Amino acid sequence: MNAGxxxxxxxxxxxxxxxxAGGSAGVACCAPLTREPLSAETAATLARxxxxxxxxARLRLLSLVxxxxxxxxxxxxxxxxxxxxxxxxxxxLKVLVEAGLLTRDKRGVWAYFAxxxxxxxxxxxxxxxxAADPAR
Amino acid sequence: MNAGxxxxxxxxxxxxxxxxAGGSAGVACCAPLTREPLSAETAATLARxxxxxxxxARLRLLSLVxxxxxxxxxxxxxxxxxxxxxxxxxxxLKVLVEAGLLTRDKRGVWAYFAxxxxxxxxxxxxxxxxAADPAR
DNA sequence: TCCTTCCATCGACATCTGTCGATGACCGAC
DNA sequence: GTCGGTCATCGACAGATGTCGATGGAAGGA
Numbered sequence: 001m002n003a004g005x006x007x008x009x010x011x012x013x014x015x016x017x018x019x020x021a022g023g024s025a026g027v028a029c030c031a032p033l034t035r036e037p038l039s040a041e042t043a044a045t046l047a048r049x050x051x052x053x054x055x056x057a058r059l060r061l062l063s064l065v066x067x068x069x070x071x072x073x074x075x076x077x078x079x080x081x082x083x084x085x086x087x088x089x090x091x092x093l094k095v096l097v098e099a100g101l102l103t104r105d106k107r108g109v110w111a112y113f114a115x116x117x118x119x120x121x122x123x124x125x126x127x128x129x130x131a132a133d134p135a136r
Numbered sequence: 137m138n139a140g141x142x143x144x145x146x147x148x149x150x151x152x153x154x155x156x157a158g159g160s161a162g163v164a165c166c167a168p169l170t171r172e173p174l175s176a177e178t179a180a181t182l183a184r185x186x187x188x189x190x191x192x193a194r195l196r197l198l199s200l201v202x203x204x205x206x207x208x209x210x211x212x213x214x215x216x217x218x219x220x221x222x223x224x225x226x227x228x229l230k231v232l233v234e235a236g237l238l239t240r241d242k243r244g245v246w247a248y249f250a251x252x253x254x255x256x257x258x259x260x261x262x263x264x265x266x267a268a269d270p271a272r
Numbered sequence: 273t274c275c276t277t278c279c280a281t282c283g284a285c286a287t288c289t290g291t292c293g294a295t296g297a298c299c300g301a302c
Numbered sequence: 303g304t305c306g307g308t309c310a311t312c313g314a315c316a317g318a319t320g321t322c323g324a325t326g327g328a329a330g331g332a
Binding site: 033034035036037038040043044046047050051053054055056057059062063064066081083090105116117120121123125126127128129 | 179189195216
């Protein structure tokens with residue numbers, strides 16, 4: 001359990017989130033996927049980001065962080081609901097940060113993670129079928 | 137090369153596509169992901185579908201099939217542009233079909249594959265951030 | 273100063289995954 | 303019936319991946 005964990009005595013300021021442009025890893029911007037054949041390079045980049053979320057533990061981490069108070073959470077908040085060891089949780093968080101899907105903000109002893117909505121939306125835009133777009 | 141491949145002498149009828157409801161494997165319906173914590177079971181189901189597209193070869197296969205004439209393609213159309221062996225292409229196609237992202241229609245000697253737009257849209261809906269929804 | 277707590281990294285291990293060549297099943301043409 | 307072409311499956315292999323315990327570094331409190 002998180003015996004000595006902070007449990008609520010944190011400011012929980014809403015972070016600015018979503019870096020304006022060219023932030024973090026890249027997220028493999030906006031090709032509709034079902035529009036024209038992907039190049040090998042584009043496919044590799046997209047696959048790297050998708051592999052980051054194609055894991056039960058990491059999917060749950062994303063939803064746990066997003067649903068947490070203030071939209072951010074520290075590692076100690078995530079270990080127990082996930083049921084995995086602390087090194088494993090830390091490993092998964094690192095993968096998500098390197099994929100640009102989470103941001104890490106170290107404040108004092110704690111490291112706070114927050115989702116990057118723009119990254120998830122970019123992935124959604126790539127997968128969505130253009131038929132859902134009425135402007136054509 | 138596809139020496140004896142049909143190369144265009146096929147009807148190329150537009151298939152009905154997208155099975156009405158409850159088709160194929162399931163696609164792990166519509167939870168916004170950044171809404172509330174995913175259950176372990178839901179996360180596992182979602183991850184299984186995401187793993188299916190989290191691969192460069194399979195991403196290219198999806199886009200190749202979608203961009204092909206008539207929205208469908210046979211294996212022999214995909215081997216050369218992908219640069220992989222026929223068994224490998226067949227393997228990837230099987231993974232995509234089992235994930236409900238492609239349909240397989242065997243006509244004579246050829247097996248025609250077509251994308252399931254509803255499956256991709258469902259995935260996009262799960263990843264998209266609710267902030268993109270103005271109705272709240 | 274020392275101790276406690278939080279977190280990241282390391283090394284090891286079992287398992288999953290992507291790829292291939294070889295083979296077999298199936299269909300259509302001659 | 304036989305042959306050629308398309309596709310799926312099998313077995314094998316190297317490499318990537320998820321998990322853990324042990325360890326180390328850094329910040330803050332007694």
